[in-house]
Amino acid sequence: MKPTHDILAAILDEVRPLIGKGKVANYIPALAKVPNDKLGIAVFTNSGEVITAGDAEEGFSIQSISKVLGLTLAMRQYQPEELWQRVGKEPSGQAFNSLIQLEMEQGIPRNPFINAGAIVIADMLQSRLSAPRQRLLEFSRGLSGNEALQYDKVVAASEMMHSDRNAAIAYLMRSFGNFENDVIPVLNNYFHACSLRMSCIDLAKTFSYLANKGRSVITDEEVITSTQSKQINALLATCGLYDGAGEFAYRVGMPGKSGVGGGIVAIVPGEMTIAVWSPELDKSGNSLAGTRALELFAKRIGRSIF
Amino acid sequence: MKPTHDILAAILDEVRPLIGKGKVANYIPALAKVPNDKLGIAVFTNSGEVITAGDAEEGFSIQSISKVLGLTLAMRQYQPEELWQRVGKEPSGQAFNSLIQLEMEQGIPRNPFINAGAIVIADMLQSRLSAPRQRLLEFSRGLSGNEALQYDKVVAASEMMHSDRNAAIAYLMRSFGNFENDVIPVLNNYFHACSLRMSCIDLAKTFSYLANKGRSVITDEEVITSTQSKQINALLATCGLYDGAGEFAYRVGMPGKSGVGGGIVAIVPGEMTIAVWSPELDKSGNSLAGTRALELFAKRIGRSIF
Amino acid sequence: MKPTHDILAAILDEVRPLIGKGKVANYIPALAKVPNDKLGIAVFTNSGEVITAGDAEEGFSIQSISKVLGLTLAMRQYQPEELWQRVGKEPSGQAFNSLIQLEMEQGIPRNPFINAGAIVIADMLQSRLSAPRQRLLEFSRGLSGNEALQYDKVVAASEMMHSDRNAAIAYLMRSFGNFENDVIPVLNNYFHACSLRMSCIDLAKTFSYLANKGRSVITDEEVITSTQSKQINALLATCGLYDGAGEFAYRVGMPGKSGVGGGIVAIVPGEMTIAVWSPELDKSGNSLAGTRALELFAKRIGRSIF
Amino acid sequence: MKPTHDILAAILDEVRPLIGKGKVANYIPALAKVPNDKLGIAVFTNSGEVITAGDAEEGFSIQSISKVLGLTLAMRQYQPEELWQRVGKEPSGQAFNSLIQLEMEQGIPRNPFINAGAIVIADMLQSRLSAPRQRLLEFSRGLSGNEALQYDKVVAASEMMHSDRNAAIAYLMRSFGNFENDVIPVLNNYFHACSLRMSCIDLAKTFSYLANKGRSVITDEEVITSTQSKQINALLATCGLYDGAGEFAYRVGMPGKSGVGGGIVAIVPGEMTIAVWSPELDKSGNSLAGTRALELFAKRIGRSIF
Missing domain, CATH: 3.40.710.10 (DD-peptidase/beta-lactamase superfamily)
Structure with missing residues (x-):
């Protein structure tokens, strides 16, 4: 039907x-x-x-729907073998913001759709794109055909104010060598993506x-x-x-x-x-x-x- | 093609x-x-x-392919609400024979395709079928159209000799009230299903x-x-x-x-x-x-x- | 004072x-x-x-106070290097009957005073003493100077009826090769020791x-x-x-x-x-x-x- | 003797x-x-x-011996009920820098001598002392009778360069509401204490x-x-x-x-x-x-x- x-x-x-x-x-x-x-x-x-x-x-x-946009951009920028050595492809069996498995599995997130995975993707985009935040916005505008799409600055700022758990995740990955850039700007980009209206x-x-x-x-x-x-x-x-x-x-x-x-x-x-x-x-x-x-x-x- | x-x-x-x-x-x-x-x-x-x-x-x-047969039989015997209160539907994110998550989640296995889940299904079949081992064999023969299908007694016996891990799983579920029958006969049926040639x-x-x-x-x-x-x-x-x-x-x-x-x-x-x-x-x-x-x-x- | x-x-x-x-x-x-x-x-x-x-x-x-008696007997029967390869000496940081750490640490209990540790000690006594249950009773009678000490058969039987969790622990250790005897008689001895009045x-x-x-x-x-x-x-x-x-x-x-x-x-x-x-x-x-x-x-x- | x-x-x-x-x-x-x-x-x-x-x-x-100095100072500054609601008194059963237990136990470190515990103590000192870093140094000089005691700036700076794991710990505690100050200065104090020669x-x-x-x-x-x-x-x-x-x-x-x-x-x-x-x-x-x-x-x- x-x-x-x-x-x-x-x-x-x-x-x-x-x-x-x-x-x-x-x-x-x-x-x-x-x-x-x-x-x-x-x-x-x-x-x-x-x-x-x-x-x-x-x-x-x-x-979190923005995580699919992040992954899509990363798949355009990275070879599969580069991408999938930094993030896995398996369900986590745990809450989306848990650090337990991340520690046990040496800083490699289970998949790109839990927070840790999306943050590592944001780190990868930061390493390879000149203005990743703007780029993701333009990418979304193009895909939707809606040039008026905007980040919600209030939401993004509010997320940044409550970012401790995600900062913990990013620093834990950094301690395992699976994070290349400064934590704060990467999280800031990540939260902007989340805030997309x-x-x-x-x-x-x-x-x-x-x-x-x-x-x-x-x-x-x-x-x-x-x-x-x-x-x-x-x-x-x-x-x-x-x-x-x-x-x-x-x-x-x-x-x-x-x-x-x-x-x-x-x-x-x-x-x-x-x-x-x-x-x-x-x-x-x-x-x-x-x-x-x-x-x-x-x-x-x-x-x-x- | x-x-x-x-x-x-x-x-x-x-x-x-x-x-x-x-x-x-x-x-x-x-x-x-x-x-x-x-x-x-x-x-x-x-x-x-x-x-x-x-x-x-x-x-x-x-x-483990037999786990699909077990689940199919159980879905024919039990109402969904009966079945899915005893076993979950989520990926485990862990090894198939791990007890860690099973303890954390109070004896409810994550899904019917890890060992714990298949064993609880075997327990459910034991509770409701008169001769579950024979029944599963006949079910398989009917589905395959091959009346010559047999359990491999040597494999089944060998599994039973090395059943400690699965016995631990069954007893742990029993301790949480998620296992109704004696452990040994249920494991014996489970291993026979696994041994199907x-x-x-x-x-x-x-x-x-x-x-x-x-x-x-x-x-x-x-x-x-x-x-x-x-x-x-x-x-x-x-x-x-x-x-x-x-x-x-x-x-x-x-x-x-x-x-x-x-x-x-x-x-x-x-x-x-x-x-x-x-x-x-x-x-x-x-x-x-x-x-x-x-x-x-x-x-x-x-x-x-x- | x-x-x-x-x-x-x-x-x-x-x-x-x-x-x-x-x-x-x-x-x-x-x-x-x-x-x-x-x-x-x-x-x-x-x-x-x-x-x-x-x-x-x-x-x-x-x-569980009986766990000290079990350990004392085991220290009299085994060389330290034999004993301490089968059970550790560290606090567990977890509940006394948890299987999580036991699985992570390959079936070696953290110490002799959590259930897993005391059960492995009971297994060791079973391997080396001819009548471990009677022996522990006599040992206690001698130490206390009270020849009237008895196991409480009702308590021991009741524990045996609710032994699933401890059976899971024993079978898990067996699956890692850290358990030598049949599970049931060892648990029976263990519960008798617990029941000592x-x-x-x-x-x-x-x-x-x-x-x-x-x-x-x-x-x-x-x-x-x-x-x-x-x-x-x-x-x-x-x-x-x-x-x-x-x-x-x-x-x-x-x-x-x-x-x-x-x-x-x-x-x-x-x-x-x-x-x-x-x-x-x-x-x-x-x-x-x-x-x-x-x-x-x-x-x-x-x-x-x- | x-x-x-x-x-x-x-x-x-x-x-x-x-x-x-x-x-x-x-x-x-x-x-x-x-x-x-x-x-x-x-x-x-x-x-x-x-x-x-x-x-x-x-x-x-x-x-880590400095963790005893930190705890001693904190016991002088805080009532026991204030102190022990933010850190426990039990062995952890895990590595000193693990986040697993910390997440499971809602950001309350097991004891003051694992990293998480010492970092929360450093946060408490930061909240109550005007110059905690100088204070701990003077405290150590007084106790040792050695006025020449110094922080090793090279070691402290090197620790700060490799602080990701401890930053993850601090942010995780912050996400559970068990951390009051900015992470970086607290970690800086913590590493200086560690660097004490x-x-x-x-x-x-x-x-x-x-x-x-x-x-x-x-x-x-x-x-x-x-x-x-x-x-x-x-x-x-x-x-x-x-x-x-x-x-x-x-x-x-x-x-x-x-x-x-x-x-x-x-x-x-x-x-x-x-x-x-x-x-x-x-x-x-x-x-x-x-x-x-x-x-x-x-x-x-x-x-x-x-």
């Missing part, structure tokens, strides 16, 4: 009662202030059609290259190769939902990436990209109503990679 | 040089004796075609229901529902390759399950089931040449779930 | 209000039934004087050899050498109070060993042995009022090894 | 063959350059007598208050109370030798503190303070020949707290 506005709207109605049963991220004040009843969904098909329902045009902090529509458009063999549906340019696109989807499927990747695969059956801002992007390879937004999170840190919406979407339109 | 004998034979030729670079499982003598140069592949399509190359007809110990052809046929929405291509019966079939594939994709699931998804891009006997089964949903066999293992415990063969297969015939 | 009945009685009065603020061990029914208001203390001086107050003559389950007076007399350079004040025989006596005291000081050894040293300042039956034995080398009993435990599993009584005792009579 | 120069010299001769069997600390260049064959011992009795042998007058980097004679004099009920034998002033002195000795006995405290208690039988500069201070309460120096370390990070020298000293002069 093809997705339509009515199907999407019905899904949102069905998941709305979950609002109130999760928890808005509150580790920084700027995120805690987001109204908990925001709810939106956007589908962007490989043929260029946009279908939406709810608050699909309102921007929010994409947070995008709407569901922006997100669905931006990540269309993962549904389209590496080629952006917006620009028709090859962002990454077809093989690289499959590789990123593989990593998303196994590691994209913090310590809830198995449950997400079981229930939704698509590669995806979540952020603590309440957004989730999911990919139907060869067909479409979906973005949902609902700020309240489940105990793994994934959008509670967002996950359920994707589960219903998968069931209703009959798509699953499995 | 459609798989053919020639493609399969070419793949085997290409991976054969890897033999000698891995290690045959040697924790029990019966496995250590298997010649390291065995190499086979079988494809079973949803239309019932069998394509093979190499030692595809020779039986070997399926070992099947060829690549048997394996590809047996697991055809996972490529065919839950319905066996051999018997045309519904083994499990279409939804359950997707769920098992999701779990295989995130947890099926021990602590190498991410790497396997990245390189091969199919749900799969490996065993320390050197076999791997992989699923192309909607199309076909593939089984490979090469006894030497990589450091995660997955068949070294077998994984590479599947990677080449995915590339040559252009199939990936991502 | 010399300890007197009046001093001891005053100490008991002072700690009695703590009763109700701890928790009687309840993992086996036989222990949970002990009245929580029992409170006793006995001092046995190296000159042979017995001073007591409260329920000092009533027998109770010595539980002794009064505070019995305990203070029994362990007088640790205050007297290895020589029993009761029998005047050399139980172990003076050096071995210092070594056991050193291990008690660093590892004798589960994960509360540092706090105990800080507050009490004597080598000691506690049991979940609520007993604690403490040593003033060169002078005296003290035993206290109060069944309610603190969160580390040590007698709450008993620890406080020893702290007051140390302060009042002005003894400390520090 | 009373210690004499001849006894000390004989002990040094006996342990000298161990030189070459350990490893000089090499994590910073300034330490790696110290000649490995330095060997010295000094005894300072409570009556004020100094007995020495070998390189007892040569200064070296006291490193003292000879064996200086060390034995400095810590005489721990052998003399809190009162300095040099100044006759009360540094800390008698009770506090016992408390520090108790912590030294259980936590003072990294993850080798149990072995040290077993072999030497005295409270002690080691540093990776190869120094060890040991206390015979009521009698004397001993300091040894030999730069090569054993696998726990304690001076190899130094530990053996203390073991022989304890045996020869017949002193042990056990």
Whole structure:
């Protein structure tokens, strides 16, 4: 079945009662202030059609979803053997900000989608790009076709004020020789990426290259190769939902990436990209109503990679 | 592209040089004796075609691949809410026989494909089936269409002689109230399942229901529902390759399950089931040449779930 | 100052209000039934004087205090290099029944006073003594001068019924090659030792050899050498109070060993042995009022090894 | 027996063959350059007598021995309930610079003698003293009676250059709310304390208050109370030798503190303070020949707290 506005709207109605049963991220004040009843969904098909329902045009902090942008840039800048010696490809089985495994595994993060992995990627971009922060912003603008995309300076500053845990992660990697630059500017770039404001529509458009063999549906340019696109989807499927990747695969059956801002992007390879937004999170840190919406979407339109 | 004998034979030729670079499982003598140069592949399509190359007809110990059979039986016997309160759905991020996470997580194994998870499944089957060992054998015979399938008594006995680690796992779960029966008979059933001898052809046929929405291509019966079939594939994709699931998804891009006997089964949903066999293992415990063969297969015939 | 009945009685009065603020061990029914208001203390001086107050003559389950008897017997049977290759001498920094460190450290328990260490000692005694259970009983009778000492069969049987965690520990050590005998009989002996019923007076007399350079004040025989006596005291000081050894040293300042039956034995080398009993435990599993009584005792009579 | 120069010299001769069997600390260049064959011992009795042998007058980097000075200052500045809510009193059972336990235990270090504990103490001193670095130097000069004591600026700067691991520890504690000041200046103070150059004679004099009920034998002033002195000795006995405290208690039988500069201070309460120096370390990070020298000293002069 093809997705339509009515199907999407019905899904949102069905998941709305979950609002109130999760928890808005509150580790920084700027995120805690987001109204908990925001709810939106956007589908962007490989043929260029946009279908939406709810608050699909309102921007929010994409947070960890930016880790996919960072990885994509790094895959364009580094040879695979350079990249994958500094970060692994396996699920962590632990909380996204844990240092335990990082110490046991000698400063090599398990994958690029836990904090440690994304921070090492930010360090790699810092080493090779002249203005990595600006570059990532322009990259996002190009992919989304939205030149108005901006970092949310308030969010970025607020993250920087509460950066101790991530600083600990960066310094631990440095102590193992897996971090090349000064910690503060790299974290600053990392937090700016997290603070990027995008709407569901922006997100669905931006990540269309993962549904389209590496080629952006917006620009028709090859962002990454077809093989690289499959590789990123593989990593998303196994590691994209913090310590809830198995449950997400079981229930939704698509590669995806979540952020603590309440957004989730999911990919139907060869067909479409979906973005949902609902700020309240489940105990793994994934959008509670967002996950359920994707589960219903998968069931209703009959798509699953499995 | 459609798989053919020639493609399969070419793949085997290409991976054969890897033999000698891995290690045959040697924790029990019966496995250590298997010649390291065995190499086979079988494809079973949803239309019932069998394509093979190499030692595809020779039986070997399926070992952990049997965990998929156990889970399938348990999903037929238990309601989801009963089943998933006793075992999780997340990758472990640790070795398949580790007790560390099991203690930290109060005796609930991370997923059904690490030893602890498969043992708790064996305990559940013991509680509900009258002759679980015989039942699993008959189930396998039916699925494979091969009435000659047998447990390898020598392997099973050898495993039982070296069962201390798994006994520790079972007793630890019992101490947390997540084990109902006597430990020894449950382990005995578990080891018998591991000792099941099947060829690549048997394996590809047996697991055809996972490529065919839950319905066996051999018997045309519904083994499990279409939804359950997707769920098992999701779990295989995130947890099926021990602590190498991410790497396997990245390189091969199919749900799969490996065993320390050197076999791997992989699923192309909607199309076909593939089984490979090469006894030497990589450091995660997955068949070294077998994984590479599947990677080449995915590339040559252009199939990936991502 | 010399300890007197009046001093001891005053100490008991002072700690009695703590009763109700701890928790009687309840993992086996036989222990949970002990009245929580029992409170006793006995001092046995190296000159042979017995001073007591409260329920000092009533027998109770010595539980982990028996680990000191096991170690003493093992030090008489094994050369140091044999003994200390199978068990370490360091504090564990973890709960007494944890398997985590045991797995990380390849089946070698941290010290003889956590469960794993005492079980490996029980295995060593099984290997070298013809009737280890009877031998330990006779050893205790001789040391205490009380021929009426008995194992509490009800407690031992109850422990055996709830032995899963300790069975897991034993099997894990076996899987690492650090366990020689069948698990069940060794655990049975271990639980019998734990079930030994002794009064505070019995305990203070029994362990007088640790205050007297290895020589029993009761029998005047050399139980172990003076050096071995210092070594056991050193291990008690660093590892004798589960994960509360540092706090105990800080507050009490004597080598000691506690049991979940609520007993604690403490040593003033060169002078005296003290035993206290109060069944309610603190969160580390040590007698709450008993620890406080020893702290007051140390302060009042002005003894400390520090 | 009373210690004499001849006894000390004989002990040094006996342990000298161990030189070459350990490893000089090499994590910073300034330490790696110290000649490995330095060997010295000094005894300072409570009556004020100094007995020495070998390189007892040569200064070296006291490193972690400074943690005792930091704790002593903190005990003078803070009430016990303030102090011990920010750092524990238990052995860690882990390497001195591990973050694993620190994360599991919510940023509260196990004890003041692992790096995390000493860094939190440095943070506490920073909060309450106006010039903590100068203050600790003056405190050491006063205790040792040696006004020429200096920080080794080269060592301190070298430590600061290799401070990533300790920065990770500090930031992790900050993320749990157990760190009040800026990380860099606190670490700078901490490394300066580590870089303090003292000879064996200086060390034995400095810590005489721990052998003399809190009162300095040099100044006759009360540094800390008698009770506090016992408390520090108790912590030294259980936590003072990294993850080798149990072995040290077993072999030497005295409270002690080691540093990776190869120094060890040991206390015979009521009698004397001993300091040894030999730069090569054993696998726990304690001076190899130094530990053996203390073991022989304890045996020869017949002193042990056990």
